[in-house]
Amino acid sequence: MSGLLYRQDAYQQEADARVVGHTAEGGVVLDQTLFYPTGGGQPGDSGWVTWANGTLDVATTVKDMDAGCVLVPAQTTRLPPVGTEVVQRLNWERRYRHMRIHTALHLLSVVIPLPVTGGAITAEKGRLDFDMPEAPADKEALTQCLNDLIERDLEVTETWISEAELAANPGLIKTMSVKPPMGAGQVRLVRIGAGAAQVDLQPCGGTHVARTAEIGGVRIGKIEKKGRQNRRVNLHLED
Secondary structure, three states, X not given: OOEEHHXXXXXXXXXXXXXXXXXOOOOEEEOEEOOOOOEOOEOOOOEEEEEOOXXXXXXXXXXXXXXXXXXXXXXXXXXXXXXXXXXEEEOHHHHHHHXXXXXXXXHHHHHOOOOEEEEEEOOOEEXXXXXXXXXXXXXXXXXXXXXXXXXXXXXXXXXXXXXXXXXXXXXXXXXXXOOOOOOOOEEEEEEEOXXXXXXXXXXXXXXXXXXXXXXXXXXXXEEEEOOOOEEEEEEEEOO
């Protein structure tokens, strides 16, 4: 399994690595990776891998049950041979927007405290689907509440609990459609705020900003009806 550098430091943009495998589909596996693989509604990272006599454009990153994280080339091309020492570089602008939007969506689940039935992130916007029979009466008030939370510049941290502890505290799970990453014995929790200032704590395997002020201004966009009791709430960064 690849070493998950993105888990150790979501802000690291460049790192050395060694190629340890290729997949039958033409993907590349590194011994340690900065690239977050598609999961939990967050897209896989893109970027570049360079070595002595070549460059590989990485279109996205996916999970593989055996290999871990697999870098998917943007086009069919010559791959760095197994054993090659490489330098990996993230498309940082895209990743950082994912981080900002992902943390903003956690806060959206605070201002709309209803069960989440789905969600997705892009570099342009994010959305959460809620078990919400009726649309909110005042979208502007929700937007203001969300920006107020962001402006408090709350710290975003992680902690780990056992799977047994999570099972004993099912209220931590807000998402009805996406299960927390399980199977390793421990579950990562993302906390926003600390002590009396804590506003959110939920299982999550994705990448986040370190403080909410980094999100910047946001606005709630279209609220769409998706079934009898579901509403999709779209969220946009203001810059």
